[in-house]
Amino acid sequence: MADKQQLIDMGFAPERVDWALRATRGKGIQEAMDHLVEHSEEPVPPAEEQAQGADAAGEDEGLARIGDTANSIKCTECGKQFRNQAYAQFHAEKSGHTDFEESTEEIKPLTEEERKARLDEMRSKLAEKRAKQALLDKEEARANELIRRKAGKETLDAREELKRKEAEKDAARKLQEKMADIAAKERVRAQIEADKHERAEKVRLEKLKREGKLDETAPVSALAAAPSVPRASGAGANAKESRLRVRLNTGEMWSGSLDADSGTLRDVEQKVIADGKSQGPKLELSTTFPRRIFTEEEKGRTLRELGLVPNAALEASATQ
Known part of the structure; x- marks a missing residue:
C-alpha cells in the first residue's frame, strides 16, 4: 500500500x-x-x-x-x-x-537522472493531455449550453406565438360580440321608435274618428307620411333570422323568429294560425309604417325579399 x-x-x-x-x-x-x-x-x-x-x-x-x-x-x-x-x-x-x-x-x-527525466516527461505529457481534455470539456459544455439556450428560446417563442394567437382570437371574439350587441340595440331602438309612431298614429286616428273628421283616405295618406322603421345596415342587413311581431285585430299578439332566406310570409301566417291566435283559415297581413297590404302571391316570397329583415311589426286580420 x-x-x-x-x-x-x-x-x-x-x-x-x-x-x-x-x-x-x-x-x-x-x-x-x-x-x-x-x-x-x-x-x-x-x-x-x-x-x-x-x-x-x-x-x-x-x-x-x-x-x-x-x-x-x-x-x-x-x-x-x-x-x-x-x-x-x-x-x-x-x-x-x-x-x-x-x-x-x-x-x-x-x-536516478533518467528516471527523473522520464517522470518529468510523463508528467508533462499528462499535463498536456489533461489540458487538451479540459479544452474539449469546455467546448462540449459550451456546445451543450448553446443547444440548451436554443431549445429554451424555441420553447419561449412557441409560447409567445401561442399567446399572440390566443389574444387575436379573444380580440376578434370581443369585437364580434360588440358588433352583435350594437346591432341588437339598434334593432330594439328601431322597434321602439316604430311602436311609438304606431301608438301616436292610432291615437290621432281615434281622435279624428270621434270628431267625425275621419274619411277613407285619411288613414292611408297619414300613415304613408309617417316615418318608416329604419332598416338595419351592416350586420343587421345581413342577419340570418328575422324577428317578427304580429298584432291581430282581436288584440292577440304573436312573436317569433324565422330564417331570413328560407322563411316566407306564408310560414308566418301558418304559425300564427297554428298557435291559435286566429280562427280564420287565412290572414290578411300588412305593415303599418309604411302602409302595405301583402297579396297572396307575396306570401310565397322570403322575408328578406319582402324587406322584413332583421325585424318587422305586422298587422293581421282573419279572412275567409
Missing part, C-alpha cells in the same frame, strides 16, 4: 498504479515505475486481462522455452525486449506475437 500511495503522490493515475503493481507482482516501486514508463502510452486493460497477464507467464507456446535464468525476454517478431515474463505475456496478448526468446542482454535499470 505504501508503494501504491507513493506512486499516486507522484502523479500517476490510481488505475495505472494498480496495473503496474499487479503486472510486476509487487516486486517493488522500481519495477512498478519502469512498467508505468514503458506502458505510459497504452490504455489500461481490464482487471481480468491484467490478472491473466500476470498469472499466465510461461504458459504460451512462444514463451515455453524461456528459462528462469534469462536476463530479459525478446520478441523476435518485433525486436522489443521485456524485463520479465509478465511483460512479455502482456505484449503477446496485445500484439498477437508468439515467437519469443530469452536474452542474456540485461535491461539496465534507469538511473
Whole structure:
C-alpha cells in the first residue's frame, strides 16, 4: 500500500498504479515505475486481462522455452525486449506475437537522472493531455449550453406565438360580440321608435274618428307620411333570422323568429294560425309604417325579399 500511495503522490493515475503493481507482482516501486514508463502510452486493460497477464507467464507456446535464468525476454517478431515474463505475456496478448526468446542482454535499470527525466516527461505529457481534455470539456459544455439556450428560446417563442394567437382570437371574439350587441340595440331602438309612431298614429286616428273628421283616405295618406322603421345596415342587413311581431285585430299578439332566406310570409301566417291566435283559415297581413297590404302571391316570397329583415311589426286580420 505504501508503494501504491507513493506512486499516486507522484502523479500517476490510481488505475495505472494498480496495473503496474499487479503486472510486476509487487516486486517493488522500481519495477512498478519502469512498467508505468514503458506502458505510459497504452490504455489500461481490464482487471481480468491484467490478472491473466500476470498469472499466465510461461504458459504460451512462444514463451515455453524461456528459462528462469534469462536476463530479459525478446520478441523476435518485433525486436522489443521485456524485463520479465509478465511483460512479455502482456505484449503477446496485445500484439498477437508468439515467437519469443530469452536474452542474456540485461535491461539496465534507469538511473536516478533518467528516471527523473522520464517522470518529468510523463508528467508533462499528462499535463498536456489533461489540458487538451479540459479544452474539449469546455467546448462540449459550451456546445451543450448553446443547444440548451436554443431549445429554451424555441420553447419561449412557441409560447409567445401561442399567446399572440390566443389574444387575436379573444380580440376578434370581443369585437364580434360588440358588433352583435350594437346591432341588437339598434334593432330594439328601431322597434321602439316604430311602436311609438304606431301608438301616436292610432291615437290621432281615434281622435279624428270621434270628431267625425275621419274619411277613407285619411288613414292611408297619414300613415304613408309617417316615418318608416329604419332598416338595419351592416350586420343587421345581413342577419340570418328575422324577428317578427304580429298584432291581430282581436288584440292577440304573436312573436317569433324565422330564417331570413328560407322563411316566407306564408310560414308566418301558418304559425300564427297554428298557435291559435286566429280562427280564420287565412290572414290578411300588412305593415303599418309604411302602409302595405301583402297579396297572396307575396306570401310565397322570403322575408328578406319582402324587406322584413332583421325585424318587422305586422298587422293581421282573419279572412275567409
